[in-house]
Amino acid sequence: MFGRVPTGGLGRMRTTVDDGLTAQQHTTTGQWLAVAALTFGTFLAVTSEMLPVGVLTPLAAGLHISPGAAGFSLTVAGLMSAVTAAGVSRVIGDADRRRVLACAMGVLAVGNVLTMVANGFTMLVISRLVLGVGMGAVWGMAAAVAARLVARRNVTLAVSIAVSGVASASVAGVPIGTAIGDAFGWRSAFGVLAALAGLAAIGILVALPVLRRPVAPRAGTAPAPRLPLLRASVTTGAIVIVALVTAHFAAYTYVRPVLEERTGMSAGVIAIVLLVYGVFGLVGNFVAGAVAGRRPRATLLTLAGGIAVAIAALTAFGTSTPGAIAAIALWGIAYGGVSVGGQLWMTAAAPDRIEHITGLYVGAFTASIALGALVGGLLVEGVGLLPLLWITAALAATALAAGLVGRSPANP
Structure with a gap:
């Protein structure tokens, strides 16, 4: 074409x-x-x-x-x-x-x-x-x-x-x-x-060059479903992403008051800690990208487990400055890989509908950002910061469990 x-x-x-x-x-x-x-x-x-x-x-x-x-x-x-x-x-x-x-x-x-x-x-x-x-x-x-x-x-x-x-x-x-x-x-x-x-x-x-609609599969190949979301591996990936991103943004939106109240960090120290989070997030993005192309399921589920452990560690050991920094660094490297890891899961699950599945994926991702901010606010107002962290850690663990029992893409 x-x-x-x-x-x-x-x-x-x-x-x-x-x-x-x-x-x-x-x-x-x-x-x-x-x-x-x-x-x-x-x-x-x-x-x-x-x-x-x-x-x-x-x-x-x-x-x-x-x-x-x-x-x-x-x-x-x-x-x-x-x-x-x-x-x-x-x-x-x-x-x-x-x-x-x-x-x-x-x-x-x-x-x-x-x-x-x-x-x-x-x-x-x-x-x-x-x-x-x-x-x-x-x-x-x-x-x-x-x-x-x-x-x-x-x-x-x-x-x-x-x-x-x-x-x-x-x-x-x-x-x-x-x-x-x-x-x-x-x-x-x-x-x-x-x-x-x-x-x-x-x-x-x-x-960029001129790029139009990708060519449909050649004649003689099996027709793909018009709706990629109907595929079990796509549905599993969407569930994992929605649960994981919702958990992350519900907790991360309130990470500053958590560090202020539990660790007693000043605004300047918190800025440095969040920079550490961001740097580790960039590392996580490229590490996950290098691995997820071959093993999208294992990569995304490892990241889900990392986020669950990081939030739980911040909850349990957040009164210690070294403990809080270690938890934030782990959180950064785990969440930093989620976007590319989820993208490559979806691409492996629907390689013949990459544009459609990418749009669905980003739509679910950004909707989960909005949902996470809403859920986090409701939980903070309703039960407080510590219960918020435990609940979001459990939600991240639920994402891991959903990925373990659900259908994976063609690659493991």
């Missing part, structure tokens, strides 16, 4: 085979630059979603709303992102994926501009709905497109790099955005994100 296509403005040519992956044995520099452009897009998308956490107090004061109302903007963006990611591959049909991604970055820029100029709660909600559309399209397509940009031998690495934008947003994006907001005002932070999203749109148009 593709034949020979140009790699955008890089002026290179390459041949693609009809499963959407390049037929060549080695990935060129231009193709890696295309993957980098995707990674920058996912980085900006997730930073845009999560930045209100870093500027929550001044944002709420500037809009004359409560911090709780300002925090609701994360739930709004997450839910809209989930809906968009789940349906984007069906809506765009045969459209050029390069142009769709560039347009999505443009929508992300508009969402950030609307947040920057918001004058009240209603405008804030509208801006985050718009942003959720852009975020869902970018994240929902990035991994599937990255797999089509490189030689077959480099697919797993390309997916890991593209998804690393999600982890690096927590490590670098939100702290940098918060620093800009503290120095120049919270509106300026969203303005910078809008400008960068515009530049990312241009970069995607320049770096």
Whole structure:
């Protein structure tokens, strides 16, 4: 279907085979630059979603709303992102994926501009709905497109790099955005994100080749179900991801008050501890990506067990500073691999419907973020911090159990 296509403005040519992956044995520099452009897009998308956490107090004061109302903007963006990611591959049909991604970055820029100029709660909600559309399209397509940009031998690495934008947003994006907001005002932070999203749109148009709908399986092959979610291995993976991400965000949203109340850490020390979490998260992303391509089930279930143990350890030994730091580091490396590990599970479970399954996966993931934040708030208000941690550790263990008894992808 593709034949020979140009790699955008890089002026290179390459041949693609009809499963959407390049037929060549080695990935060129231009193709890696295309993957980098995707990674920058996912980085900006997730930073845009999560930045209100870093500027929550001044944002709420500037809009004359409560911090709780300002925090609701994360739930709004997450839910809209989930809906968009789940349906984007069906809506765009045969459209050029390069142009769709560039347009999505443009929508992300508009969402950030609307947040920057918001004058009240209603405008804030509208801006985050718009942003959720852009975020869902970018994240929902990035991994599937990255797999089509490189030689077959480099697919797993390309997916890991593209998804690393999600982890690096927590490590670098939100702290940098918060620093800009503290120095120049919270509106300026969203303005910078809008400008960068515009530049990312241009970069995607320049770096990526023309990519249309992946070719259907050749004649003579067994027809695949139209709905990948009906496959048992996909359903199992979705259950594991929803339980695991919900558990993580229910607990991690309140990690700062946990460290303040139980360990007595100062704000400066907590910032360092969370940086440790982020660095270990990046390590976990690439380690999981290297292993999950061959063993997606074992990788994801190991990460689930790691998260359960880490939250339980923070609960049991969190009054000790070394114990709390060790638990946070384990938590970081385990959760850092969840996004790419889950992505590769789903890809192995439905290799003939990669775009569709990626959209469903990202939709479930982002909806679970919103659900986790909601559940965490209800538990903190209802039973307190310590019960919250024990309950979320049990939920992570439940994810592990579901993966053990459910159907796994073709690879173990």
